[in-house]
Amino acid sequence: MAGLYDDAHVTRLTLAVRQLLPQWGLSPQTALHLLALSENATFLASDPDVPRQIVIRVHRPGYHSLAEICSELDWIAALKQDSRLILPATIAALSGERVISFEDQGQSRYVVASEFLEGVEPGPGTALIPGFRLLGAISARLHQHARTWQRPAGFTRKAWDYAGAFGENPVWGRWQDALDLTPEGREILSEAQECLGQRLAAYGQDPARYGVIHSDLRLANLLLRGEEIAVIDFDDSGFSWFVYDLASALTFCETEPEVPQMIQSWIEGYCEVHPLSGEDIAMIPSFLMYRRFTISAWISTHAETATARAAGLGQYTRETVEFARRYLSCEASPERNIYALWG
Structure with a gap:
């Protein structure tokens, strides 16, 4: 996993995600904030001209196949339709694609966007x-x-x-x-x-x-x-x-x-x-x-x-x-x- 968490890697991913923003109709003025860097890199995109924020997830290379990622999105879509559970909806690109990709040092990186949900992470303890x-x-x-x-x-x-x-x-x-x-x-x-x-x-x-x-x-x-x-x-x-x-x-x-x-x-x-x-x-x-x-x-x-x-x-x-x-x-x-x- 060496090299997947250093500053150079984050900078590279941020630039790549910024180049992808027009695919979701987001402008160059969109602010990108790194939310998490674990299995994947997750960014919050906030466009001043768009009322909703979106979460952009760049998948770790070599972990999930494209078919696995699409299967995850299939289950989320079914849950959104068939249950009363509160889940983030997937946001497709303007092309209609749910998963897009870019090349990073010879590897394909899959990218998915979803709606940002407001809320607070539960804290530990008796509560x-x-x-x-x-x-x-x-x-x-x-x-x-x-x-x-x-x-x-x-x-x-x-x-x-x-x-x-x-x-x-x-x-x-x-x-x-x-x-x-x-x-x-x-x-x-x-x-x-x-x-x-x-x-x-x-x-x-x-x-x-x-x-x-x-x-x-x-x-x-x-x-x-x-x-x-x-x-x-x-x-x-x-x-x-x-x-x-x-x-x-x-x-x-x-x-x-x-x-x-x-x-x-x-x-x-x-x-x-x-x-x-x-x-x-x-x-x-x-x-x-x-x-x-x-x-x-x-x-x-x-x-x-x-x-x-x-x-x-x-x-x-x-x-x-x-x-x-x-x-x-x-x-x-x-x-x-x-x-x-x-x-």
Whole structure:
């Protein structure tokens, strides 16, 4: 990932995006502001002559294919049409194309624009507990749609299944390359992977519990809008277990003492829309463990990003090892209380 986050790269992308602005009918006076630089570079475009702001996302090279990006946009469009969820609409270019591209140092960079939604990112702490009830209901509606939606021909997205984290080519890299991982930590995580694999295999991938999900419902991808929550950034949407969306929502705060109450609120909100079985609920610790594995791998290849630095880099790895230690202890217990992870 070296070179994707330095100033020269940002300057190059900014100039390229500015040259593309006329494709959405934006003038040379448009102000461009870098919102985020992680998997992708995301800009806010504000034209003084246009009443709405738009978000322009430049996709990281070599991550999503054009077919995968179009599939993401297909699901968003279907959700906008068929559900009551608050999502940003895709903004096509004047040509009608939803995805445009430019060449950057010999690589094609895909670009998508969407509407800018007003809202505030939720903050951590006890205030999140009631919000997680609403998020549970939102998650259930996303999954309800995925269960019944007739996907268009050619629909393709990455899979957050066992191979997606532990196969020969894991989506975000190998957890074995996590920063500051010690031999003892590697041994504990290897044992946790084996246990997790057994749990996932026994749980299975029945369409009632496995399908297209958002898979990154963490706080940074939610916007509070009064009594409502908008969901943004479907870049990591793909095939996985529905309950995995809870684990993604708890990213970077899995070890906080309020988490059991947040989980309970999410379950209550979810069940207001669609029932969860005892098996579904019992798998929550395993999906949290899965998420710790994937994020540990992601941080090792994205150490230059603000997100990775905020997570603590090697500190995140050490916390993951401790989380795995507790996970193994809980999974070995006959009662398997899902809240025992927080002691």
